[in-house]
Each structure stands twice: as structure tokens, then as C-alpha cells.
Amino acid sequence: NAGVMQNPRHLVRRRGQEARLRCSPMKGHSHVYWYRQLPEEGLKFMVYLQKENIIDESGMPKERFSAEFPKEGPSILRIQQVVRGDSAAYFCASSPDIGTRNQPQHFGDGTRLSIL
Amino acid sequence: KQEVTQIPAALSVPEGENLVLNCSFTDSAIYNLQWFRQDPGKGLTSLLLIQSSQREQTSGRLNASLDKSSGRSTLYIAASQPGDSATYLCAVKTDKLIFGTGTRLQVFP
Numbered sequence: 001n002a003g004v005m006q007n008p009r010h011l012v013r014r015r016g017q018e019a020r021l022r023c024s025p026m027k028g029h030s031h032v033y034w035y036r037q038l039p040e041e042g043l044k045f046m047v048y049l050q051k052e053n054i055i056d057e058s059g060m061p062k063e064r065f066s067a068e069f070p071k072e073g074p075s076i077l078r079i080q081q082v083v084r085g086d087s088a089a090y091f092c093a094s095s096p097d098i099g100t101r102n103q104p105q106h107f108g109d110g111t112r113l114s115i116l
Numbered sequence: 117k118q119e120v121t122q123i124p125a126a127l128s129v130p131e132g133e134n135l136v137l138n139c140s141f142t143d144s145a146i147y148n149l150q151w152f153r154q155d156p157g158k159g160l161t162s163l164l165l166i167q168s169s170q171r172e173q174t175s176g177r178l179n180a181s182l183d184k185s186s187g188r189s190t191l192y193i194a195a196s197q198p199g200d201s202a203t204y205l206c207a208v209k210t211d212k213l214i215f216g217t218g219t220r221l222q223v224f225p
Contacts, residue, residue, distance in 0.1 A: 033212060042205070042217040043160075056211060091159060093213070101147045102167060105213055109159035 002027070005074075006092050006108035013082050014116050021077040021111045025094030032075045033105060034060075034067060037089040049075060079113075087115045118143045120208055122216035129223055135193040137219045139206035144184045150213065151180050151191050152205040160205065164191070196223045 005024040013019050025032050034046040045059040049069040060067065064082075069075040079086055089112050093105035123138045139149070148167045152160040164173045164180040166189070172181040179192040189206055203220045207213040 035213070035215075043207075043213075043215040045212040045214065048212055059212075101209070101211075104148075104150055104162050104165045105209075106162065107152075107160040112157075 004092055004094050004106050004108035006090075006111050008111060009109065010112050010114070012114045012116060015083055016081050019079040019082050019086070019113055021079075021090050021092075021113070022074040023077070023092030023094075023108060024074040025092075026106055028096060029094035029106075030097050031095045032069050033093045033095075034075075034077050035091045035093065037091065037110075039088070043091060046077075082113075082115050084115045087113055089113075118146075118208060118210060118214050120206060120214050120216040122204075122206060122219050124219055125217070126220040127222070129196060129221075131196060131198060131223055131225050133196050133223075135196050135221070137191040137193070137204050137206075137221070139189040139191070139216055141187045141189075141208045141214075143210075144187055145210065146184065147209040149180075149182055149189050150207050150209065151178075151189075152207065154203045154205060154218070156203075163204075193221075196221075198223050198225055 007022050030051045032049045035043040037043045047060045047067045048056040064080045066078045089110045091110045093107045095103045095105050119142045121140050150165045151163045154160050166173050166182040177194040182189045201222050203218045205218045207215045
């Protein structure tokens, strides 16, 4: 049973470009969470999605950032017009459909985004 | 607003010592608390999850306790080994996980 898969593992972009980060949850999981870890800081919640719906986006910047989890395919975190401050590790987690509140979240290995 | 604090921020000990890592949170309205391990440049590995109705969980040399009313959890590591060197994160679950800033542990031979 494959774990949470994130790709790419490393992504380099120049200022002003777009970054697309992908996350495939564990099989049977339809709840996906995105977290950001800035250098030397803890993980911060960004957005919580369930298939085709955004449940909570309170941690996601209002501008330039968007997330989706379509009916088919991985969840995508999209950052437009990237700036140096977007350099961070972005982690995705998933949890099962049943009893999700009490279930552990399973994390991917992250995407490390570097902005030149 | 829920805030999670971990003490100490860093810890360096010789191999074989028993360790206690501390986590405190400000709002007791949580579903569960989860302890993770993070190696440099890597993702998070879940170590233990304690439901809000539970007092402790054990896995091998690890034991985690939870006192929800006082907003505290401890992670006890018995007979530490160099392979335990990593950053340890605690996180409380509301509708999302809220993380502490971690304890960076180094166990030297």
C-alpha cells in the first residue's frame, strides 16, 4: 500500500514563474491537507480539501496561492508569480474517509521549493 | 487561538540516557495529539497518536502521555540511541493539525 506521494521532490523556479506541487493521497483517503515549513520554522497549516471541495483554506495566502483536489487525479497546490519568500518545504498529508477526525494524518516526503 | 509549544528546543545527550520531551497546548478542545519524527531534509514519520480520551500510548522504547485538562503531553524515550537523533514534533488535532516548533535531539555515542 503506497504512502502519500508528492512530486516533484525538489522544484526550482525563478521569481515570477508558477510552481505546481502535486500530491497523491494514500489509497482510500479522500481528505488532503497541505502544510508549509519555512526554513527553521515549524509546519503551518495551509488548506484542507476533500474530493472537489475546499473545506478550510484559512492558512493559505489569499493572493497567488490556490489548491484543488479534482475527482480524478492528484491534489495540486499552485503558486503563481513566485517570490523568494515562497521558498520552503511543502508537505501534503491524507487521512481516511471514515472517522477522519480521530485518524492519524499520513505525510508525504514533501516538495522543497527554491526560488532563485 | 490554539498555540503549541515544545520544550526544550534542542537537546544533546549521550547514548543510553532516558529522555523526556515536553509539549504544551493552550486549548484543550482537541481530538487527538500526535508525535512525529522528522529527519533533516525528510518528511514526517508518525510515532504515536493519543486520542483525547486516552492517557498514554506506547510503542517500543517510546511512551507518550496526555493530560488534556492541563494542556500537556510528554514523549518519553528510553535508552536513547544515536539513531534517535532527529527533530521531534508534536501536533494537536482540531479540524487540522497545529504543530509545535519541535525539539531537535542529538544522541552521541
